[in-house]
């Protein structure tokens with residue numbers, strides 16, 4: 001894979017250029033391994049985005065297949081969705097490019113994953129967020145345990161329905177996948193999408209589900225986690241005010257909080273993240289899956 005083939009993100013988070021080599025990028029071409037005389041695989045399953053890339057959430061849809069399927073070592077379930085069946089899946093940010101078979105019953109469809117290259121940037125935050133003082137370590141450990149417990153106990157039922165929607169009507173300033181160097185030292189990957197949001201901007205639920213976390217945490221500040229079922233979560237950070245409590249059911253678009261600047265931040269904004277079966281996925285692609293993917 002050369003740099004030319006990569007989808008390059010600018011530091012500002014917008015797509016700067018998409019340069020691909022048509023000779024080598026199959027753009028999601030499929031083939032049947034079991035039934036060579038079958039109609040084109042697109043009639044069995046369709047997916048979005050195309051092409052699929054590392055870090056992408058993926059929406060699979062089928063007119064005819066329902067039930068359990070396997071992709072990238074993870075189980076997904078095609079469930080009724082309008083007049084078809086759908087399943088949400090995702091590709092870990094570190095997944096190598098290649099062809100990965102989606103197993104649906106007796107059928108196998110190869111899904112091509114291309115490589116997206118993510119940019120890096122430096123960022124400066126208060127030093128206590130790079131080297132937390134000893135006295136807060138127990139608190140941080142406890143918060144890690146709370147999050148793990150929530151992430152490990154998603155209900156089996158699908159609580160989300162239809163498109164995921166943006167949690168704020170604001171522009172985005174920093175994109176998912178950016179490698180960040182905090183205060184010239186600690187490095188990690190930005191696992192969400194940042195929305196410009198003046199203090200007190202209304203934050204709404206990206207889809208229906210259940211509020212599992214609504215509390216202050218050390219790094220996240222005011223923090224909400226919504227379980228949408230099927231191990232799909234949305235996370236909202238740096239909030240200044242909660243409008244919902246833990247344990248309540250929530251509908252898509254319901255107000256859940258006011259934005260703020262709490263936790264590990266450089267200033268007021270909303271951090272929005274999407275977690276699926278343990279992987280953080282690119283939120284902006286999730287929000288666009290239903291716009292572009294139903295061709």
Ligand SMILES: [Zn+2]
Nearest residue numbers: 192193194271
């Ligand atoms: Zn962020």
